[in-house]
Amino acid sequence: MSHETSGGPTPPLASSFFLGREQLAGLSLIGFGLFALYASADLPFFTQGGVGSGLMPRSLAVLIVFLGIVQLVLTWRQPAESTGRWPIRDMMPVLIGIFLFAVTIRGFDFGAFRIPVLGMLVATPLSIICSGLAAKDVRPVELTIFAITLTAICIGLFRYALAQPLPVAPWLIGY
Numbered sequence: 001m002s003h004e005t006s007g008g009p010t011p012p013l014a015s016s017f018f019l020g021r022e023q024l025a026g027l028s029l030i031g032f033g034l035f036a037l038y039a040s041a042d043l044p045f046f047t048q049g050g051v052g053s054g055l056m057p058r059s060l061a062v063l064i065v066f067l068g069i070v071q072l073v074l075t076w077r078q079p080a081e082s083t084g085r086w087p088i089r090d091m092m093p094v095l096i097g098i099f100l101f102a103v104t105i106r107g108f109d110f111g112a113f114r115i116p117v118l119g120m121l122v123a124t125p126l127s128i129i130c131s132g133l134a135a136k137d138v139r140p141v142e143l144t145i146f147a148i149t150l151t152a153i154c155i156g157l158f159r160y161a162l163a164q165p166l167p168v169a170p171w172l173i174g175y
Contacts, residue, residue, distance in 0.1 A: 022075040029068030036061035090134055097131030106167065119167035120159065124151040 036057060043054025102108075104126060107117035125147035132143040158164045168175060 020075065022078070023072060026068045026071030026075065029064050029071060031068075033061045033063075033065035033068060036064065093134040094131045097127040097129075100130055101127035117167055117170050119169045119171070120151065120155050121169040121172070124154050 040054050040057035040061065043057060044052035045054045045058065046052050101123045103115050104118040105120060105123040108115045125144075128147040128150055129143055132138050132146070155168055158166050159168055
């Protein structure tokens with residue numbers, strides 16, 4: 001039974017409190033914030049000279065956890081919409097693109113199998129093209145132009161403007 005409201009049927013209600021969209025959002029915020037607290041635990045909060053490098057990450061992590069708790073409290077009594085089915089097949093190109101970027105930018109060892117350091121010149125367009133395949137209306141020529149343009153912007157921004165120690169193309173130009 002669906003009710004027509006503002007242009008379409010309403011999604012079904014979640015079968016459990018923690019499976020509603022709003023509740024999952026709150027739980028995700030809490031989980032992300034707790035992970036950020038754990039990841040920033042070894043950064044100094046204060047130093048002799050003043051503010052340490054751990055102040056901002058931990059402050060933001062606490063704020064994210066707090067906002068997740070607020071999200072859960074505000075949606076406690078409301079029946080939430082179900083998240084429905086998740087299109088895992090549609091998400092796979094994006095996940096594979098992220099994985100490819102991670103293992104090709106600085107190289108990776110899988111025991112006997114080794115991926116050399118390919119740098120941003122290979123890792124960035126490879127990731128963009130693979131992730132772009134998730135779009136239903138993708139055109140290969142447009143995706144390739146987008147990947148080349150974004151790669152040039154990323155190299156210019158991260159390597160040269162921000163002076164980050166990211167390899168550009170060590171197999172071609174040595175850095």
